[in-house]
Amino acid sequence: MKKVPLFLKIVLIILLSPLILAVVLILLVFNTLARIVRKFWHFPMPEFMAPWIDNKYRHKYVQPPDVMAARHGILPGMKVLEIGPGNATYTIASAERVGPKGSVTAIDIEPKMAERAGRRLKEAGITNAEARVADVYAMPFADNTFDLCYMMMVIGEIPDMRRAVTDIRRVLKPGGLLTFTEILIDPDYPLKSTLIRKVTPLGFKVKQFTGGFVHYTLIFEKA
Numbered sequence: 001m002k003k004v005p006l007f008l009k010i011v012l013i014i015l016l017s018p019l020i021l022a023v024v025l026i027l028l029v030f031n032t033l034a035r036i037v038r039k040f041w042h043f044p045m046p047e048f049m050a051p052w053i054d055n056k057y058r059h060k061y062v063q064p065p066d067v068m069a070a071r072h073g074i075l076p077g078m079k080v081l082e083i084g085p086g087n088a089t090y091t092i093a094s095a096e097r098v099g100p101k102g103s104v105t106a107i108d109i110e111p112k113m114a115e116r117a118g119r120r121l122k123e124a125g126i127t128n129a130e131a132r133v134a135d136v137y138a139m140p141f142a143d144n145t146f147d148l149c150y151m152m153m154v155i156g157e158i159p160d161m162r163r164a165v166t167d168i169r170r171v172l173k174p175g176g177l178l179t180f181t182e183i184l185i186d187p188d189y190p191l192k193s194t195l196i197r198k199v200t201p202l203g204f205k206v207k208q209f210t211g212g213f214v215h216y217t218l219i220f221e222k223a
């Protein structure tokens with residue numbers, strides 16, 4: 001392949017930089033506006049947006065599904081609960097990680113989203129995971145059912161964190177894990193310190209933190 005001369009590269013960078021800057025600025029403005037709106041108006045992410053957040057760049061460079069399943073603390077044989085599966089990409093990876101002796105139950109408050117997740121699980125040939133409609137405030141599960149519950153980019157969409165975490169604690173087994181994964185570009189992104197401040201008084205202790213400011217995973221253990 002022909003090598004691009006250095007001066008041409010420099011010219012290209014100079015010509016493209018205003019464009020790159022404009023894209024970054026647009027994203028910044030959009031994100032800031034979305035954050036302001038979300039301060040006052042909470043609603044679950046609409047189903048048509050699922051493919052936007054579930055893209056190949058995220059899977060390849062930021063949050064590869066198999067890496068995330070391990071980072072969430074999921075082990076073979078576990079009974080896992082996922083809140084807000086979106087496109088179910090991470091549900092599939094979790095189901096593969098728990099293996100045939102484990103299971104994954106994904107719940108979503110949006111019927112269309114749960115339907116989409118169920119369809120994706122079926123298409124992927126996953127038999128140890130299911131997606132159903134349920135609200136995290138009052139889940140249709142018995143006390144002490146799950147080994148681990150995880151939420152990726154979900155907790156910020158839920159207006160009453162206390163109510164949600166209280167019901168999650170109820171369905172977790174003693175010593176069960178509650179995992180949050182967050183990413184800065186999400187307009188509902190909570191700071192790690194906010195989660196620690198709000199979740200620990202509800203009967204959890206911090207077990208593990210991975211990542212940094214841009215994206216992180218925070219694992220709590222049921223105390």
Ligand SMILES: C[S@@+](CC[C@H](N)C(=O)[O-])C[C@H]1O[C@@H](n2cnc3c(N)ncnc32)[C@H](O)[C@@H]1O
Nearest residue numbers: 044045084085086108109110113135136152154
């Ligand atoms: C931003 S999407 C995240 C999707 C997926 N976890 C991911 O990271 O690609 C948030 C999901 O949480 C669901 N959700 C919001 N509030 C909920 C609630 N109260 N109970 C259950 N699911 C909820 C939404 O319907 C949506 O599917």
